[in-house]
Amino acid sequence: MNNIGIFPRGGELPEMFAEYFSGKAYLNMLTEKGVSIGNVTFEPGCRNNWHIHHKGGQILLVTYGSGWYQAEGEKAVKLHAGDVVNIPPEVKHWHGAAKDSVFVHLAVEVPAEEAYNEWLEPVSDEAYNNLE
Structure with a gap:
């Protein structure tokens, strides 16, 4: 699992x-x-965890495996290699792997003056385990 996709995995x-x-x-x-x-x-x-990118937003470029993205108030979306997610600033969201797959993405932080991330509560096991 060290070099899944086109870039080295990196450390924990x-x-x-x-x-x-x-x-x-x-x-x-x-x-x-x-x-x-x-x-x-x-x-x-x-x-x-749920989190918000204040000011700048984020772009996810999925390079391997399958996973999930969910914005608050919306249904979770299944992601696969080749998918792109544009996350506007100020949108509460989370993302991660499917239960049965490694998931790799490039996380691009959209530059903005005074941008920062606000980390919030974990995604509950119940909500995650009910994803289809």
Whole structure:
């Protein structure tokens, strides 16, 4: 599982991010010059907490496996390699792997002055386990 997709997996998430994930995930920062782009690998069943990108938003470029994306108040969407998700600023959302698949995406942080992420509550096991 070290080199799934076109970029190396990277190491386990730093502690400052790991607390916002249910399960194990890995991060390989590809660049932080101009635009921050990280290759994020989720083990099966791993997902991040609900969160909001204030000011700048985020773009997910799915490169391997299958997973989920859900914006608050909307139905979860199943994702596969080749999918692109444009997440506007100020939208509460989460994303992560399907129960039975590794999930890899490039996380592109849309640059904006004074942009920051607000991490919120975990996605409940009940809600996640009921995804179809």
